[in-house]
Amino acid sequence: MTAATRTATWTTAVDDAPIAVTTAGDLVAVAGAAGTAWILDLADGTPVGTLTLPGGLLTLEFSPDAAHLALAGPTGYGLWRRSDGRFLNSQTGAWSNAVRWATPDRVALASGRRALVLDTDGALQWSTDPAPSTVTDLAWLREGRRLVSSAYGGVRCHERHTDKPVAEYKYLGSHLAIALNPNGRWICTGNQDASIHIWRTRDGDELTMQGYPDKISRLAFDDTGRWLASDGAPDITVWDFSGKGPAGTSPRSLRAHENVTALAWRPGGSAVLASAGAEGTVAFWRAALGRAGGLLRPANARELPEAVTALAWAGPDRLVVADYEGRVEAWPLPDDLAL
Template identity: 65%
Template structure:
């Protein structure tokens, strides 16, 4: 891993820039840290304010995702052949080569981490000890999300999203949908579960009664979904435009989304923390766009409030608090862009 950091970048939107000697595929930010994972398995852990390296690891077989715990004390990295756990209190990372495809990981506020491992989800403590595991799904687990403050785990695999209570291998609720789920988003309110699908659709379940809704007609598969902090707005890819759906009131049934026009191909989405409705999106063209994404009316076709300096294709975006947006680019560059006000872009 070759890291270079420059904190003397010209004053303006760029706070610092770091280079990873790997092609970034995933990014996570929490507390005072940011972590970026590369396709070949290199993981850089850096100080979010300066970009200075504070740790790192190599995951054999490559990386697919990276996730910092909310308190920034722990990190999970997943990849095609297993997963790794890093901790500030541990001398060296714990690397587990299971031979099973590990698509993603998600931390709960109680310090437990759920890790996809083949057709199962494993729930581990920060030391890496397995607390419990789900029964095998019909196919490989593609995404995970915690619900009810870490008391319930939603697991997406072909044919259904299954919800497991703590220490239960069998699901307590099953949300069926015949298709391949690529992305999972649970509203912070807990009212909605959404899946982005291989068949170019978004499927929605209301958790209270299991009622369903499908939003179809996307030109491409939907592989990125993100709720804002209020749980009222869902951003999705699946087309050259980013679509933003309104989940307030009775939800999006019978409504049309806002369309955000900037990229030929959307490669990243990240809501700014807080309820201002600010969204960052990244594209294959290297553009990072900032949006007042909840403004305007349904069916509005919107242009970005601002675009940031272009580089190579955007691999991932993450906010480090409301004032620092981190962008990882395919050529290895990781840039931090400073936005001084939480109310403006």
């Protein structure tokens, strides 16, 4: 599909290569690799403001109520407050590439070998003890009461006022990404050794999915917790976690990209996945229509002139995409995917 056939609600440009997009409420934020974040109005893409984190940016995430934005990068992190534009910039010198809000007033950030939990004034609420290596990803369990972090050797679970982990799930290797299903039954990691490792939280029973051509750095459950999508190959794989889980089954394969650069499930549990690739394609999938072990073609695909570097859903009916040259667009859900 050519650029002329795309139906963007709006298009704007930022002066950097975007590496991450986040949305909440009526706002969009786009992270540029060099350290500038652009805050845009979701309705029309109009710039609301910019922030700069010295040393560069790796990720960013709005609080659920869109009242705050947390940013993280190679040398520290920052917190922006919408009400008055205050920006707290903490240059810790520690690598920080994961941000996860537990509640509208509490956020966790990776900071070197530790995870820090802050309030919206930047005050430290608590932190984890040092992991064996740099913390690579974070997630929350039990409605924001338990923090899960990944590093070399597995994942660790922390709660406030505990010096040591309250639970550990070990697997030798470098863990790059975490995905938890919503009810907390499964903890999954994407790994440097081209595998997905899975633990069942109630008893620690574990399973490894191996044989991927490349490392697994993108991993996500849909809102129902049934479908797990991952990169690790030109094909995206989607595992079915219904019933007793994926043991003894084969994944669906979704083929559209030369190299996967982003993936995100549509909110609401409709089993619609959006994915992006270095060749400039954004593809939409109805994962539930495929069969285990089968190859699923896109339900809809669109193209940008440059490599797509980031995407994020803004509610169930709009997708925000960004490409390597700084083009940012908002797209309505394609008609053939409307429910």
